[in-house]
Amino acid sequence: MAPNRTEGASVGTSGLEIDRISKRYGDVVALREMSFTVDAGEMFGFVGSNGAGKTTTMRIALGVLAADSGEVRFGGAPLDLRLRRRIGYMPEERGLYPKMKVDEQLAYLGELHGMSHRDARAAAQRWTERLGIAQRRRDAVEKLSLGNQQRVQLAAALVHDPDVLVLDEPFSGLDPVAVDVMSGVLREKCDAGVPVVFSSHQLDLVQRLCDRVGIVRAGELVASGTVAELRDSGPVTLIVDAPDAAPGWADALPGVTALATDGTRTTLRLEPGTDDQSVLHAALATGPVREFTRHRPALTELFRNVVTEEPAA
Numbered sequence: 291m292a293p294n295r296t297e298g299a300s301v302g303t304s305g306l307e308i309d310r311i312s313k314r315y316g317d318v319v320a321l322r323e324m325s326f327t328v329d330a331g332e333m334f335g336f337v338g339s340n341g342a343g344k345t346t347t348m349r350i351a352l353g354v355l356a357a358d359s360g361e362v363r364f365g366g367a368p369l370d371l372r373l374r375r376r377i378g379y380m381p382e383e384r385g386l387y388p389k390m391k392v393d394e395q396l397a398y399l400g401e402l403h404g405m406s407h408r409d410a411r412a413a414a415q416r417w418t419e420r421l422g423i424a425q426r427r428r429d430a431v432e433k434l435s436l437g438n439q440q441r442v443q444l445a446a447a448l449v450h451d452p453d454v455l456v457l458d459e460p461f462s463g464l465d466p467v468a469v470d471v472m473s474g475v476l477r478e479k480c481d482a483g484v485p486v487v488f489s490s491h492q493l494d495l496v497q498r499l500c501d502r503v504g505i506v507r508a509g510e511l512v513a514s515g516t517v518a519e520l521r522d523s524g525p526v527t528l529i530v531d532a533p534d535a536a537p538g539w540a541d542a543l544p545g546v547t548a549l550a551t552d553g554t555r556t557t558l559r560l561e562p563g564t565d566d567q568s569v570l571h572a573a574l575a576t577g578p579v580r581e582f583t584r585h586r587p588a589l590t591e592l593f594r595n596v597v598t599e600e601p602a603a
């Protein structure tokens with residue numbers, strides 16, 4: 291349905307390339323030739339129903355799970371151990387040691403990624419301050435609320451100053467202030483040239499934050515593009531108030547479906563590519579037109595359309 295410039299990842303980008311990744315778990319086909327790229331400085335929202343394949347893709351992108359076929363590249367090079375260490379990853383199942391103190395844990399993770407003890411401690415301090423958890427630094431992780439544990443988890447993904455960020459549902463369960471803090475940090479990283487990909491079921495947030503979005507259904511990327519491109523590719527809704535028009539005045543117009551009538555106002559759905567000016571002419575032919583409003587679908591609506599379409603045979 292949508293412009294899909296990510297299909298068949300281009301070669302040699304400075305970003306992250308997921309190139310025709312397939313994965314099965316026994317009889318379950320989790321991914322079928324999944325492809326997309328996340329360029330340097332770009333925030334990519336990865337959305338799809340439960341079980342669509344987002345976590346599997348992200349685990350393969352990080353290298354903790356092997357694909358059956360396909361390749362993950364970063365900066366044009368296939369992912370190896372050295373490049374893997376340059377990824378900041380926030381796993382869906384969260385991966386913190388519950389009994390370890392916040393600052394010790396972050397410093398330890400920094401050292402695991404090759405930082406000196408001193409740099410790792412400084413980074414732990416910096417990120418706990420930036421993420422609003424400085425006062426909990428000396429507490430064991432298990433004593434923190436779930437939202438604050440999630441902030442620690444983001445700090446864990448950032449502590450080694452990664453070149454790529456791959457985050458599995460980083461916003462789930464966060465309060466609005468924490469959402470703002472986290473979005474601010476991700477935007478800063480993007481602006482510094484880091485490719486950021488995150489999965490989310492919060493589509494309003496994805497629409498607001500992401501430069502590009504990929505919609506996955508049953509292991510395949512079925513739509514991708516900027517939010518504007520995706521919204522332009524979906525059906526447009528028109529509200530037309532033509533008081534003198536007879537009922538059914540728009541029924542014969544090609545590509546137009548009347549969805550509802552409220553007094554003299556009619557809500558029409560236009561198939562992609564239908565010229566709204568021909569609808570305006572038809573409305574004017576009936577008499578005065580008091581309202582003519584065009585609505586593009588929100589990402590939530592597009593998502594519903596895309597994920598409920600029949601999968602390709």
Ligand SMILES: Nc1ncnc2c1ncn2[C@@H]1O[C@H](COP(=O)(O)OP(=O)(O)OP(=O)(O)O)[C@@H](O)[C@H]1O
Pocket residue numbers: 315318319320338339340341342343344345346347382
């Ligand atoms: N370890 C596993 N063994 C068997 N099947 C698995 C395993 N992990 C995932 N799957 C299956 O692979 C498919 C994709 O799952 P995945 O967790 O990647 O989806 P998701 O898009 O992240 O879902 P959610 O939004 O619910 O987190 C699902 O059918 C799931 O049941």
